Amino acid sequence: MVLQRILLVEDEADIQAVARVALEMVGGFEVQVCSSGQQALQEAEAFSPDLLVLDVMMPGMDGPDTLKALRERSTLAEVPAIFMTAKVQPAEVEYYRSLGALGVIAKPFDPMMLANQVRQLVEEGA
Amino acid sequence: MRLGLLYDGLYPSLAAHLLLAGLLLLVSWSTLNATLALIWLLLLLLVLVGRLFSGYWYRCVSSSVDFDVERSLRIFRVGAFLSGLTWGIGIWLLFPADELAIQVFFAFVVAGMCAGGMTSLAPDRISALLLITPALLPLISHFLLQADPMSLSMSGMILLFLLFLVATGGRLQKVLQHNDQLMRSISDSEAQFRALVDNIPGITYRCLADEHWTMIFMSDQVDPLSGYPASDFINNAVRSYASVIHPDDRAMTDRVVQAALKAGNDWQVEYRIVHHDGSFRWAMERGAAVRSLENEVICLDGFILDITEQKQGIKQIKNQLRAFATLHEIVSGSVKDLRQQLQQALRLGSDYLELDLGIVSCIKSTSYEVFACVAPKEMPIHPGQVFQMGQTYCDLTLRQGDLVAVDHVGQSAFSGHPCYKETSLEVYLGMPVEVAGQVFGTLSFTGRMPRDKAFSDGEKMFVRLLARWVGAVIAGDRADQALQLNTIRLRGLFELSPLGIALNDFETGRFLEVNETLVQAVGYSRAELLSLSHLGLTPGHYWKQESVQVKKLLDTDRFGPYEKEFVRKDGSSFPVLLNGMLVVDPDGRKLVWSIIEDMTDRKRIERMKDQFVSTVSHELRTPLTSIAGALGLLAGGVMEHFPEKTTQLIDIAHSNSKRLISLINDLLDMDKLLEGQMKFSIKTHPLFPLLKQSIHDNQLYADQYAVQLKLQTVADADLLVRVDEQRLQQIMANLLSNAAKFSPAGSEVTIDLQLLDASVKVRVIDQGPGIPEDFRSRIFEKFSQLDGSSDRLKGGTGLGLAITRELVEQMGGSIGFDTVTQGGTCFWFELQRVSRFIPGNRIKE
Incomplete structure (x- = not known):
C-alpha cells in the first residue's frame, strides 16, 4: 500500500497548520484537514484517505467517537488510524489500540519527525 | 536468845550469891572456924569475879558476826558449876556440928540460893543442875551422916527439894523454849511484812x-x-x-x-x-x-x-489532744479563700498557744512581708506590710532552718536582738514554711508577756504541723491558680480550634465534650450532639471501616488518619479526617479524644488544584505544541532558508519552547508522583533489553554533546526486574541526559550492572567534573540546580533528579550517587531482582 493521502482531524487551527506543513512539506503527503468529527464524517469518504490521524480531545465528538463513526462507513472501515494525544499512559495506549488504532503519537510532536513517526507506525501495523 | 537471857540474869545472881554468902557468914560467924570461913569467902569471890568477867566478855562478843553460841554456853555452864561447887565446898567445910539452928539456917540459905538459881537459870536446865547439884549434895550428905531422925528427914527433904527443882527446871525450860519459838516466828513475820511493805x-x-x-x-x-x-x-x-x-x-x-x-x-x-x-x-x-x-x-x-508522772502524762496528752483538735478545726475549715483560711488558722493557733500575734510571712531575700496575720487591735500589723528581715525574730528561724521557741526573750541569748529592742515581745515560736520544697517564709506566734514555763512538746509539734499545713495550703492554692489558668487556656484552645474536637465514651460512643467548631459543622445544637453517639453521625457504609479503626485504637491507643463522612442534622454529609487517641480517666473509664477536620474545603481545593493542573497541562501544552512545532519546522529549514542571524534566533526560540514543554511535563509528573496519582503498570521485564533500548533512545540527545553512550555488560535474559517499562525509560533518560550534559565532548558515558544478593545496581558513570561538595546533599531535591550561568546553559528544569528519585522509590528501589575518584560521577539505582519461578522449583538466575 502506498501511503499518500492523510485525513487529519484536529480542532486546533495552529496545530493543523504545523501538522500540515510537517506532513506535506517534510513528509510529502497529501493532507486534508478537518476541524471536527462532524466535518470529517462529511468529507472523509470524498477524500478517500490512506490514513486517519485523529486528535483525541476535541469539543463535541472526540477522537475515539469520530473513529467509531468513520469505521461505520464501508469505504473507511479498513483505513488505518493513528491518535495524537498528550495522554500516552500505557493503559491509554492499550485503549486506543483496542479501538482499532495502529498507535499513538505523543503531543507535543516534533514536526520534523512527525512524517517518519507516521510511516514507522504504518509499516509496523502492516 | 536464851543465852542472852542467861547472861542477862548473871549480874543480879552474882549479887545474890555475894549477899547470901555474907548473910550466912554473919549469922553463923560465932560457930565457924574463922580461917576456913575467910578462905571460903575468898574462893567464892574469886569465882564470882571470874563469872563477872565472863559476863563482860559475852557483852563484847555477842554482837560480832562470828559469835560462837556453843562456846559462850559452855563458859556459862562452867561458871555455874564453879559457883555450885564453891557453895558445896563451903557447906562441907563450914557445916557446924551440933548447932541445929545454924544447920537449918545453912540449909535454908543454900535452898534459897538454889531456888533463885533455878529461876534465873531456867533457860538452860544443864546450867541449873550444874549449879544446884554440887551445892546441895554436901548438905544432904552432912545431914545423912548425923544419922538422927531429924537430920535424916532434913536430908530427905533437901533431896526431895533437889528433885523438885530439877523437875521444875525442865518445865520452865520448855516454857522458855516455846516462848523462844514464838518470838522467832513473830520476828520472821515482821521481817516479811517489812519486806512486803517496802516492795x-x-x-x-x-x-x-x-x-x-x-x-x-x-x-x-x-x-x-x-x-x-x-x-x-x-x-x-x-x-x-x-x-x-x-x-x-x-x-x-x-x-x-x-x-x-x-x-x-x-x-x-x-x-x-x-x-x-x-x-x-x-x-x-x-x-x-x-x-x-x-x-x-x-x-x-x-x-x-x-501519780505525778501519770498526771503529767495525762496533762500532756490533753494538751496534745487540744492541739490536734485545733489543727483539725483549722484543716476542716470551710473557708476557701487562701488568706482567710490562713487568718482563721492563725487565730485558732494563737488562741491555742495563748499568744497575741500570729503571722505567716513571705520572705524574699532580706524582705519580710506579712502574708497573713492576726494581731490585737493595739498592734498595727496587716497583710502586705514589709519589714527588714533582720528586724524580725523570724531571721533566727530561717537561719536555724527549724523550729525556734523562746519563752522569755529578755532572759535568753536573744535579748540583744533588734526585734526585742524594737518591740520587746517576750515570747516567740517560729517555724519555716516550705512550699514545694522551697522556703516560702515563716509561721510565727509571738507574745508580749513572758511565759511561766517553756513550750511543751505538744505546742512545738502543733506549730510544726501547722507550718507544714500552711505550706501545703499555699502550694495547693498556687497549683489551683495554675490549673485554673491552664484550664482557661486549654478551654480557649479547645473552643477556638479551627478543628473539631470531641471526647467520646469508648464503650457507648456518646459525645461527652464537643467544641464549637464541631457543633457548627454538624448543625446540631451542643445539647443535641451530647445526646448522640459518634455512630449517629456516621453513614452506615462506614461501619466496617469503623471497626478497623476501633481495633487500631485498642492496639495502639491511637486511630487515624481516618477519612470518613459525618451526616449533618439536615441529612447532608461532608468529608472529615479523624485522628484520635484513647485515654483512661481516673475512674478507669475509657475515653476517646478525636480531632475532626472538616475536609470539605480541602476536597474542594484539591479538586480546584486538579482542575488547574489539568488546565495547565492542556491549555498550556496545546499552544506550546503549535509554537514548538512551528519553530521546529522553521529551524528544520522546511520552508526557506533564512539569513544566519535569523536561523540562530529561531533556534533559540525553538530550544526554549522545547524546554518549556519538558518543564511542564516534569511539573505534571512531579505533581502526580507526590499525590500518588502516578499510575505504574508494574510487570516483570528482563533488564538488559530495557537498558539497550535506553541507549538507543538517548544516543541522539547525547550526540549533541558529542558524548558516546556505552552499555558495558553482557546480555543476560535471566536478569529480571519488576518495573513499569515506560517509567524505567524515563529514569534512564534523566540519568543519561544528565550524564551527557555534564560530560566533556568526546567522552563516554558508561552503563554497567552490579549483581548484589537480592538486587541489581544499575550504574551510569560519566567523566564530567563531578558534583560540587556543597551541592551533594541537595541534589535530589526539587528545583535544585547548580547555581551559575554556565549550568543554566545546560538546560533542565531542576526536577529531573527529584522525579527520578520518586520514580525509583515508588517502584521499590533506591537511588544514589558516588563520586568517582579520577573525576566524574556515578549515579546508580538499585532494584529488587526477580527470580523466575516454576512452582516449587527455582531455576538458576
Whole structure:
C-alpha cells in the first residue's frame, strides 16, 4: 500500500497548520484537514484517505467517537488510524489500540519527525 | 536468845550469891572456924569475879558476826558449876556440928540460893543442875551422916527439894523454849511484812482519824513523795502529814475521807503534796477505817501512790489532744479563700498557744512581708506590710532552718536582738514554711508577756504541723491558680480550634465534650450532639471501616488518619479526617479524644488544584505544541532558508519552547508522583533489553554533546526486574541526559550492572567534573540546580533528579550517587531482582 493521502482531524487551527506543513512539506503527503468529527464524517469518504490521524480531545465528538463513526462507513472501515494525544499512559495506549488504532503519537510532536513517526507506525501495523 | 537471857540474869545472881554468902557468914560467924570461913569467902569471890568477867566478855562478843553460841554456853555452864561447887565446898567445910539452928539456917540459905538459881537459870536446865547439884549434895550428905531422925528427914527433904527443882527446871525450860519459838516466828513475820511493805509501790500507813493525820505507822516511800522521812510524820514527830498536803486540796481531801467514814466505805482521793523542794507532786490515796467491835473508828489504814508522772502524762496528752483538735478545726475549715483560711488558722493557733500575734510571712531575700496575720487591735500589723528581715525574730528561724521557741526573750541569748529592742515581745515560736520544697517564709506566734514555763512538746509539734499545713495550703492554692489558668487556656484552645474536637465514651460512643467548631459543622445544637453517639453521625457504609479503626485504637491507643463522612442534622454529609487517641480517666473509664477536620474545603481545593493542573497541562501544552512545532519546522529549514542571524534566533526560540514543554511535563509528573496519582503498570521485564533500548533512545540527545553512550555488560535474559517499562525509560533518560550534559565532548558515558544478593545496581558513570561538595546533599531535591550561568546553559528544569528519585522509590528501589575518584560521577539505582519461578522449583538466575 502506498501511503499518500492523510485525513487529519484536529480542532486546533495552529496545530493543523504545523501538522500540515510537517506532513506535506517534510513528509510529502497529501493532507486534508478537518476541524471536527462532524466535518470529517462529511468529507472523509470524498477524500478517500490512506490514513486517519485523529486528535483525541476535541469539543463535541472526540477522537475515539469520530473513529467509531468513520469505521461505520464501508469505504473507511479498513483505513488505518493513528491518535495524537498528550495522554500516552500505557493503559491509554492499550485503549486506543483496542479501538482499532495502529498507535499513538505523543503531543507535543516534533514536526520534523512527525512524517517518519507516521510511516514507522504504518509499516509496523502492516 | 536464851543465852542472852542467861547472861542477862548473871549480874543480879552474882549479887545474890555475894549477899547470901555474907548473910550466912554473919549469922553463923560465932560457930565457924574463922580461917576456913575467910578462905571460903575468898574462893567464892574469886569465882564470882571470874563469872563477872565472863559476863563482860559475852557483852563484847555477842554482837560480832562470828559469835560462837556453843562456846559462850559452855563458859556459862562452867561458871555455874564453879559457883555450885564453891557453895558445896563451903557447906562441907563450914557445916557446924551440933548447932541445929545454924544447920537449918545453912540449909535454908543454900535452898534459897538454889531456888533463885533455878529461876534465873531456867533457860538452860544443864546450867541449873550444874549449879544446884554440887551445892546441895554436901548438905544432904552432912545431914545423912548425923544419922538422927531429924537430920535424916532434913536430908530427905533437901533431896526431895533437889528433885523438885530439877523437875521444875525442865518445865520452865520448855516454857522458855516455846516462848523462844514464838518470838522467832513473830520476828520472821515482821521481817516479811517489812519486806512486803517496802516492795509495795507506794506508801502504806496507819494513822489516827484526827485533823493532823497523825501517823502510827508510815512506810519509807513517803520520802521521795514529800522529801521528808517517814519518821518525821510518825506521831507527828517533826510535822504532820496534813501539813504537806497542798492547802488548796486539804478541805477536799478531808471531805472525801469524812464522807467515806460516815458511809462506812473505803475512799479514794487525789491531792497534791507540797514537796520539800517546793514543787507539787500528785498523790492518790486509798484508805479504809479500822473499827473496834463496837464499830468505833480506831485508826485509818491506807495506801498512797505517787501519780505525778501519770498526771503529767495525762496533762500532756490533753494538751496534745487540744492541739490536734485545733489543727483539725483549722484543716476542716470551710473557708476557701487562701488568706482567710490562713487568718482563721492563725487565730485558732494563737488562741491555742495563748499568744497575741500570729503571722505567716513571705520572705524574699532580706524582705519580710506579712502574708497573713492576726494581731490585737493595739498592734498595727496587716497583710502586705514589709519589714527588714533582720528586724524580725523570724531571721533566727530561717537561719536555724527549724523550729525556734523562746519563752522569755529578755532572759535568753536573744535579748540583744533588734526585734526585742524594737518591740520587746517576750515570747516567740517560729517555724519555716516550705512550699514545694522551697522556703516560702515563716509561721510565727509571738507574745508580749513572758511565759511561766517553756513550750511543751505538744505546742512545738502543733506549730510544726501547722507550718507544714500552711505550706501545703499555699502550694495547693498556687497549683489551683495554675490549673485554673491552664484550664482557661486549654478551654480557649479547645473552643477556638479551627478543628473539631470531641471526647467520646469508648464503650457507648456518646459525645461527652464537643467544641464549637464541631457543633457548627454538624448543625446540631451542643445539647443535641451530647445526646448522640459518634455512630449517629456516621453513614452506615462506614461501619466496617469503623471497626478497623476501633481495633487500631485498642492496639495502639491511637486511630487515624481516618477519612470518613459525618451526616449533618439536615441529612447532608461532608468529608472529615479523624485522628484520635484513647485515654483512661481516673475512674478507669475509657475515653476517646478525636480531632475532626472538616475536609470539605480541602476536597474542594484539591479538586480546584486538579482542575488547574489539568488546565495547565492542556491549555498550556496545546499552544506550546503549535509554537514548538512551528519553530521546529522553521529551524528544520522546511520552508526557506533564512539569513544566519535569523536561523540562530529561531533556534533559540525553538530550544526554549522545547524546554518549556519538558518543564511542564516534569511539573505534571512531579505533581502526580507526590499525590500518588502516578499510575505504574508494574510487570516483570528482563533488564538488559530495557537498558539497550535506553541507549538507543538517548544516543541522539547525547550526540549533541558529542558524548558516546556505552552499555558495558553482557546480555543476560535471566536478569529480571519488576518495573513499569515506560517509567524505567524515563529514569534512564534523566540519568543519561544528565550524564551527557555534564560530560566533556568526546567522552563516554558508561552503563554497567552490579549483581548484589537480592538486587541489581544499575550504574551510569560519566567523566564530567563531578558534583560540587556543597551541592551533594541537595541534589535530589526539587528545583535544585547548580547555581551559575554556565549550568543554566545546560538546560533542565531542576526536577529531573527529584522525579527520578520518586520514580525509583515508588517502584521499590533506591537511588544514589558516588563520586568517582579520577573525576566524574556515578549515579546508580538499585532494584529488587526477580527470580523466575516454576512452582516449587527455582531455576538458576
